[in-house]
Amino acid sequence: MADHPTKDETADVKGAGDYKYGFITDVDADTAPKGLNEGIIAFISAKKNEPLFMLNRRLEAYRRWQVMKEPHWANFQYAPIDYQDLCYYSAPKKKAGLSSMEEVDQEVVKTFEKLGIPLGEQKRLAGVAVDAVFDSVSVGTTHQKDLEKLGIIFCPISEAVRSRPDLIEKYLGSVVPAGDNFFAALNAAVFTDGSFCYIPPGVRCPVELSTYFRINAKGTGQFERTLIIADKGAYVSYLEGCTAPVRDENQLHAAVVELIALDDAEIKYSTVQNWYAGDKNGKGGIYNFVTKRGKCLGVRSKIAWTQVEAGSAITWKYPGCILMGDDSVGEFYSVALTNNRMDADTGTKMIHIGKNTRSTIIAKGISSDQAHNSYRGLVKIMPGATHARNFSQCDSMLVGNNCSANTFPDIQVQNNTATVEHEATTSRISAEQIFYLQSRGLNKEEAVALVINGFCKEVFRTLPLEFAVEAVRLLEMKLENSVG
Amino acid sequence: MLKIKDLYASVNGNQILKGLNLEVNAGEVHAVMGPNGSGKSTFSKVIAGHPQYSIDSGCVELEINGQMTDIKGMTPDERAREGFFLAFQYPVEIPGVPTSEFLRAAYNAVGRHHGIEALDPIDFDAFIRTRMKVLQMDNKYIDRAVNVDFSGGEKKRNEILQMAVLNPRMAILDETDSGLDVDSMKIVAHGVNSLRTRHNAMVVITHYQRLLDYIKPDIVHILYNGRIIKTGGPGLALEVENKGYDWLIK
Numbered sequence: 001m002a003d004h005p006t007k008d009e010t011a012d013v014k015g016a017g018d019y020k021y022g023f024i025t026d027v028d029a030d031t032a033p034k035g036l037n038e039g040i041i042a043f044i045s046a047k048k049n050e051p052l053f054m055l056n057r058r059l060e061a062y063r064r065w066q067v068m069k070e071p072h073w074a075n076f077q078y079a080p081i082d083y084q085d086l087c088y089y090s091a092p093k094k095k096a097g098l099s100s101m102e103e104v105d106q107e108v109v110k111t112f113e114k115l116g117i118p119l120g121e122q123k124r125l126a127g128v129a130v131d132a133v134f135d136s137v138s139v140g141t142t143h144q145k146d147l148e149k150l151g152i153i154f155c156p157i158s159e160a161v162r163s164r165p166d167l168i169e170k171y172l173g174s175v176v177p178a179g180d181n182f183f184a185a186l187n188a189a190v191f192t193d194g195s196f197c198y199i200p201p202g203v204r205c206p207v208e209l210s211t212y213f214r215i216n217a218k219g220t221g222q223f224e225r226t227l228i229i230a231d232k233g234a235y236v237s238y239l240e241g242c243t244a245p246v247r248d249e250n251q252l253h254a255a256v257v258e259l260i261a262l263d264d265a266e267i268k269y270s271t272v273q274n275w276y277a278g279d280k281n282g283k284g285g286i287y288n289f290v291t292k293r294g295k296c297l298g299v300r301s302k303i304a305w306t307q308v309e310a311g312s313a314i315t316w317k318y319p320g321c322i323l324m325g326d327d328s329v330g331e332f333y334s335v336a337l338t339n340n341r342m343d344a345d346t347g348t349k350m351i352h353i354g355k356n357t358r359s360t361i362i363a364k365g366i367s368s369d370q371a372h373n374s375y376r377g378l379v380k381i382m383p384g385a386t387h388a389r390n391f392s393q394c395d396s397m398l399v400g401n402n403c404s405a406n407t408f409p410d411i412q413v414q415n416n417t418a419t420v421e422h423e424a425t426t427s428r429i430s431a432e433q434i435f436y437l438q439s440r441g442l443n444k445e446e447a448v449a450l451v452i453n454g455f456c457k458e459v460f461r462t463l464p465l466e467f468a469v470e471a472v473r474l475l476e477m478k479l480e481n482s483v484g
Numbered sequence: 485m486l487k488i489k490d491l492y493a494s495v496n497g498n499q500i501l502k503g504l505n506l507e508v509n510a511g512e513v514h515a516v517m518g519p520n521g522s523g524k525s526t527f528s529k530v531i532a533g534h535p536q537y538s539i540d541s542g543c544v545e546l547e548i549n550g551q552m553t554d555i556k557g558m559t560p561d562e563r564a565r566e567g568f569f570l571a572f573q574y575p576v577e578i579p580g581v582p583t584s585e586f587l588r589a590a591y592n593a594v595g596r597h598h599g600i601e602a603l604d605p606i607d608f609d610a611f612i613r614t615r616m617k618v619l620q621m622d623n624k625y626i627d628r629a630v631n632v633d634f635s636g637g638e639k640k641r642n643e644i645l646q647m648a649v650l651n652p653r654m655a656i657l658d659e660t661d662s663g664l665d666v667d668s669m670k671i672v673a674h675g676v677n678s679l680r681t682r683h684n685a686m687v688v689i690t691h692y693q694r695l696l697d698y699i700k701p702d703i704v705h706i707l708y709n710g711r712i713i714k715t716g717g718p719g720l721a722l723e724v725e726n727k728g729y730d731w732l733i734k
Contacts, residue, residue, distance in 0.1 A: 427579070431535065436576035438560035439532050439569075440590035440646060441597070447561075450589060454580025454629065 032089035061178035061188035075374040076343035151200040160196035175258035183254040194224035199234035210239040221252040230265035237268040263298030275311040282341030285313025292319035296328035304331035308471040320349030323357035330359040333459040338371030347377035352385035361392040368399035374406040381418040485685040491542035500526040502710035511682040518707035528658040532570040533560040565597040569652030571643040573659040578630035615648040636663035661695035673698030693725035
């Protein structure tokens with residue numbers, strides 16, 4: 001991605017440090033009153049012009065959610081969230097019958113340009129089709145016409161609910177059902193927008209599909225929903241990027257992402273997450289409580305998650321794969337970086353159901369300042385998963401003396417033909433390494449970058465090139481002042 | 485090239501160097517010998533600018549652009565870019581970073597400072613192979629992570645390879661012979677000798693005379709208790725080999 005310009009319209013919150021996406025956009029917004037009840041859900045559903053089945057699903061999810069308890073088993077603490085004090089819908093006001101990018105609020109377009117995501121058709125990014133989500137709505141999707149020719153559907157999920165209710169009804173919630181967990185239930189009740197992709201049989205999507213999420217409004221949660229379906233023999237690579245303004249309150253981001261791969265299909269899902277992480281003292285920042293899961297439904301299907309988690313006050317997520325189809329493959333590559341007072345409890349779940357299913361987990365945690373970083377992973381081999389194989393490698397790196405790293409692997413094997421390997425290491429960027437590299441002419445930042453790059457190499461290798469460059473830069477920026 | 489005047493230096497609050505004086509001119513090779521704990525490694529780290537070592541008084545001057553310049557305020561990387569090099573006694577491992585990538589980053593960082601165009605991986609590869617030949621190093625070796633799973637001899641050769649890549653004007657070799665068998669030592673010494681010119685200088689720190697059979701010094705110093713207690717010609721090293729240090733210390 002291009003260099004993001006920095007602007008001086010950054011919010012007047014002090015101590016945001018180097019977070020350069022922290023500005024607030026002043027737009028005329030259409031916002032629901034605070035609080036959550038069946039009326040608000042009906043309001044959201046009506047705003048989205050949804051068919052009745054969708055409203056019923058939302059209400060059902062809401063009723064489930066009401067009897068569920070907010071979970072607190074993760075390796076961090078946070079103040080209770082007052083769900084009645086949140087706003088569940090905020091959208092920039094728009095003219096009726098929006099048909100082209102030119103009609104989108106220019107402030108919103110400018111916002112995305114500042115973030116390095118040009119939405120105009122003339123200026124669009126080469127090789128990447130972008131769906132831009134601003135608070136609760138998708139404000140524009142590029143490349144749609146080119147994709148249509150191949151039969152690829154890439155559109156806001158709110159649009160898909162209306163245009164392809166057949167696919168939505170069949171697949172939405174089929175990987176992450178509403179009752180899966182507290183935040184998934186909340187999302188199923190109030191989700192506002194997100195992306196929908198469908199790749200028809202045998203089609204290899206020629207461009208990277210990308211959604212860029214932006215939280216702007218104050219006191220608003222973002223509950224987006226993404227659904228990607230790769231039909232038989234299809235291939236798609238999908239990228240997700242996220243930023244939010246600097247605010248001194250915590251904001252909740254409770255998204256759900258579902259991936260479905262049919263026979264011989266492959267989905268590659270990459271995230272570079274850079275939500276605002278709070279200031280040096282841990283004030284403000286996003287709570288990123290996300291449920292991401294893929295289902296390898298078909299034989300020989302493959303789902304690969306790559307995530308670079310470098311933002312959010314708290315990151316709490318486990319992108320996983322359910323390997324149902326025989327010979328299906330699940331992969332998880334992760335770099336999670338925490339600095340200042342950030343917390344991350346992240347990892348993956350690999351559920352082996354089909355025969356000869358294979359999974360690979362490479363997780364790299366980097367912790368500095370007073371941050372906590374935990375890897376938590378489940379590898380489950382079900383009785384029918386003969387000759388299943390898993391390889392897991394979890395490496396932690398500590399930068400400085402006041403941070404911590406933990407690994408919580410959970411391995412359950414119910415088939416004795418399975419092979420499961422788990423390796424874990426903890427290391428530290430030492431002053432000696434930095435001195436050694438400096439004594440060869442590299443400055444301190446270059447030295448740190450080289451060590452971190454070496455540590456994360458196996459993960460960065462799996463990212464699309466531009467994203468890899470972006471990820472390296474992001475980590476360098478975050479760690480600039482961390483090595484004493 | 486290097487001038488050290490009445491240097492007092494400490495690490496973790498312990499003063500190790502106590503009035504060290506040393507002057508090295510272009511074209512010279514000096515040997516610094518001394519018993520354990522005499523301050524040999526402290527000396528090399530202070531000159532390189534290790535952040536844990538501090539100069540209490542005195543000064544260290546390096547020739548920069550023809551001028552003797554006090555380098556006290558300079559970071560280790562600034563010193564390196566001005567032509568100073570330290571071959572480590574204990575080279576550090578950098579997991580995941582291929583040696584070729586590290587060497588190229590170092591070469592380009594120093595080159596950039598002198599207005600030399602950066603080499604891309606292909607050009608650098610050709611450049612590095614000629615340097616490796618001198619040190620009888622296998623080509624596979626630069627694909628391995630820096631010093632990770634290297635034998636003692638490979639690590640020391642890697643230090644000299646870095647020296648060959650950066651082509652410093654002033655180098656300190658800190659016990660480059662430790663952990664080397666005779667054959668490896670000959671190869672390393674051959675590599676070092678091939679880098680000697682009239683325009684650069686070296687200080688070779690060693691416990692033993694053996695290395696000095698292969699890297700012939702012009703001047704030999706005996707370091708004891710943080711200062712140079714005796715300076716002489718190559719014969720001094722032989723004398724120490726035969727008689728030990730006791731007669732010097734008294």
